[in-house]
Amino acid sequence: MARVLIRNLNKMFDGVHAVKDVNLEINDKEFVVLVGPSGCGKTTTLRMVAGLESISSGEILIGDKVVNQLPPMDRDIAMVFQNYALYPHMDVYDNMAFGLKMRRFGRAEIEARVQAAAEILGIQEQLRRKPRQLSGGQRQRVALGRAIVRHPKVFLFDEPLSNLDAKLRVQMRVEIKRIHARLGTTAIYVTHDQVEAMTLGDRVVVMKDGLVQQVGEPLELYNAPANRFVAGFLGSPAMNFATVTIVAAPDGPLWVHNEGIHIKLPAQVADRLRPYVGEKVTLGIRPEDLRVASSRDPAELAFDAAVEVVEKLGSEILLDVKVGPNSMAAAVEPTVQAKVHDQLRLALNPDRLYFFDGASQAAI
CATH class of the missing domain: 3.40.50.300 (P-loop containing nucleotide triphosphate hydrolases)
Structure with missing residues (x-):
């Protein structure tokens, strides 16, 4: 050896x-x-x-x-x-x-x-x-x-x-x-x-x-x-990506925003993104970190989505959705009742967000 x-x-x-x-x-x-x-x-x-x-x-x-x-x-x-x-x-x-x-x-x-x-x-x-x-x-x-x-x-x-x-x-x-x-x-x-x-x-x-x-x-x-390349290459289905702008609210919190997504960042994530206020970055969300929102999910951690394709895989359902101009995939529970053209609200896991520099594509 x-x-x-x-x-x-x-x-x-x-x-x-x-x-x-x-x-x-x-x-x-x-x-x-x-x-x-x-x-x-x-x-x-x-x-x-x-x-x-x-x-x-x-x-x-x-x-x-x-x-x-x-x-x-x-x-x-x-x-x-x-x-x-x-x-x-x-x-x-x-x-x-x-x-x-x-x-x-x-x-x-x-x-x-x-x-x-x-x-x-x-x-x-x-x-x-x-x-x-x-x-x-x-x-x-x-x-x-x-x-x-x-x-x-x-x-x-x-x-x-x-x-x-x-x-x-x-x-x-x-x-x-x-x-x-x-x-x-x-x-x-x-x-x-x-x-x-x-x-x-x-x-x-x-x-x-x-x-x-x-x-x-x-x-x-x-x-x-x-x-971003490594993030998108590893994982099946692949990680979702969206170009977003980092916005600072008057009361201090940071938000990510584009047409379709407006999410408040948790404090531990906001700290490392503060230098990017006003700039465009790439947001990454893995499909398994999205779920159909319930009444318990904070409104600032959810967004509206239109269902385009439903793939019933047995252990999970894979939804291909449109979020504003962004195409995304969500791996949801097999009990979810969803049909093509349905309007859903999806919640995300705030501890599992990824951000990449808009120019270099290096992880932030």
């Missing part, structure tokens, strides 16, 4: 700066997820760690060894791809054993490693089947098994669940988490799916345009995003 240290990592493609000064320390036995939209540099970063992509500048250390110039086979890593890349003419056993045979391991050692990996993955009964006889989930387990038998210092995962259906993706997320807990190997996982990132990662690295936006534990990023 080993830690992975990435220092000032850069990658240029024909004048395009694809990865920009990435600095990460991934601890021994840690599971770190790189997440972001397509083209953000996450897969390129992973491929540089694997040795499949050259480094324009910077250093990568696995353990205490700089691996910039080492070929992939000498880095003691194992990679699981989106494409299973199984040999169709070989059965499961031979697919898992192939890499060990190429490294001239003894027959007894190969048998022991393959059987141990098959037990971990629950595919003992499939060892003599060909890939065409397996389901998508079973093929992915074989691909995982081929990596496990290597006993690598670091596992690298490049969107390994992208080809699976929604239900199987959930099952395989649990499997990967369980396997990691059992093996205790350092792992770097790339995905564009923020749910995968939140559920799998000990820490999550959010990237955009080749830059690391924020690094932290999943709930740390969810509850204290560094900027």
Whole structure:
């Protein structure tokens, strides 16, 4: 096992700066997820760690060894791809054993490693089947098994669940988490799916345009995003945003105002927003922090909304509403009776408001 240290990592493609000064320390036995939209540099970063992509500048250390110039086979890593890349003419056993045979391991050692990996993955009964006889989930387990038998210092995962259906993706997320807990190997996982990132990662690295936006534990990023991009990327449904003006009332309190929203800020929030009086900022509200207002909700913490779409999900109802010029989503109780075109009054949780600088989009 080993830690992975990435220092000032850069990658240029024909004048395009694809990865920009990435600095990460991934601890021994840690599971770190790189997440972001397509083209953000996450897969390129992973491929540089694997040795499949050259480094324009910077250093990568696995353990205490700089691996910039080492070929992939000498880095003691194992990679699981989106494409299973199984040999169709070989059965499961031979697919898992192939890499060990190429490294001239003894027959007894190969048998022991393959059987141990098959037990971990629950595919003992499939060892003599060909890939065409397996389901998508079973093929992915074989691909995982081929990596496990290597006993690598670091596992690298490049969107390994992208080809699976929604239900199987959930099952395989649990499997990967369980396997990691059992093996205790350092792992770097790339995905564009923020749910995968939140559920799998000990820490999550959010990237955009080749830059690391924020690094932290999943709930740390969810509850204290560094900027509007991180706030909007993590969370399903996504955070609601509205451009508002900070207004000071004659009696001292601060209000946020736009066409449709007029909310009094609690004292602990107002203190940090006082320098922005008279300026426009971005207000962020997560859908789960909105509810249908009752008589107990203060009027200054509620606003009118027109229902445009109703999505009944069983455990909750997702309302897409119009609040003045703003489109918002509210995740409300499944007992709420709401129809399209209904006029509702929504209350918010004043302790769960987010504000972002109008120019820099950094969290306030």
